[in-house]
Amino acid sequence: MSEGLSRDVRRSVWRRQFLLQGCWNYEGMQNVGFTYSILPALRQLYGGRPEEMAKALKRHLEYFNTQPSMAGVILGASVRIEERIAARDADPRAIGTFKVGLMGSLGAIGDAYFWGALKPMASVAGAILSLVHPLLGIAALLLLYNLSHLSIRLQGFAAGMAGEESAVQYLKGAGFASRTMDRKIVAAILGGAWAGAAGSRTAILFGGGAASWGFFLVSVLTVHLLTVLFRKAVSPSEVLLFLLIVGTLILLQ
């Protein structure tokens, strides 16, 4: 952990990372949010040196974008680099190189883990359990997602605060690739269960019996066709709008 900054400042920087996207924009993306997050550290490091403070702020107002839950790693490490810059122990350009070097790969890792694996897993678990009780479903969704989300924000920031090398070691050791795959498998199992339950409900509505397996095949083909469409960048909204038009035509008949 950094010894130059007070505990209050470190806590303040950690808390502020939750507002990283507070002024998200197309030009600088998370630039204002990142600068806001690191501001308490800069104020302590450059107190009484307004010109250096202004230069530091401008450094962080450059374009920045990464997966928000992974930003703690870069934020923590940036605080450490700023400490060295303030002590005239490092080139100010080092911070830009570090941030640009890491934000793309952290964005890719974070997008795959959080949006591509953890969120679908938590969502489908929540949807299934909400059939038992709505509050159970909501609790499952929030707990499954946030246990991992908040621990990564905490651990990532701590690793960053221990230095750039520690941040890189954390990313290597955290096993994001295997964690992503594990959650994708759980999401696939739960998604399959959801699809099986939905297909069987339709089969039962139409009387069950031997024809049920025909309904199963239709369900499999429907899921497969829709998955192919989504992979070809067709939006779920487009499919739903198509169904709305079909429904309206049925009503007008």
Next chain:
Amino acid sequence: MGWQFVLAAILGAIAYLDRTATFQLMLHRPLVVATAMGAVFGNVSAGAQVGAVLELLYLARLPVGASIPPDDTGAALFAGAAGAAASSSVGLDAGSFTALLLLSVPCAELGKVVDRLVRRVNGRIAALTVEAVERGDSQAVEHGLFAGLTLFALAGMALSLAFTGAGVAAGKFLLPRFGPESKADFAALMPILPLLGAASVFSCSRTDRTAPVFYLTMMMVFAAILFFRWAG
């Protein structure tokens, strides 16, 4: 009714802030939002029912980089309020359930347009922040961020009022205009909606390893439900 819309606007603003600008604790997910709207407008289970299906529908669109997925929070605000308004003592009928899920699509697309607009205005706020910092005003960063947050919150509040208002109107005035036969016809589309959700989950999690797992689980659950129904 007035206090219900005030509450819906406050909860909606919190959900929209959670969606992009702040915490991202998943308070903006359709299951949470639609259930909350169901509670506000008088029927929790109707809200949760539509929320569970909506939760999965839009997962296939990821908020990667600068891309903005459809606004499933807005769709949940509409569908949760509409579901509660349209439900009777026996719950929500299949035709109304299908209709309001499909009618929520324009809300999802409108919310996306507003989100894009807010981010464009934020671009101007960010530019002003940079100019102020160049003049030596370090507090401009905090002011810029809070201006962005306020904009996200106000847009969320306005959308929440519009979508819940439209939802209650659809539930109370539009859906009752259709008779039981029309609703039964419309309900023919219902089986595809949960499968659309499953496809959305599968398209996120699909790899060489997960594809057999998905279809095998689907078959086992399908067979188990039919078996227990036959045996019981």
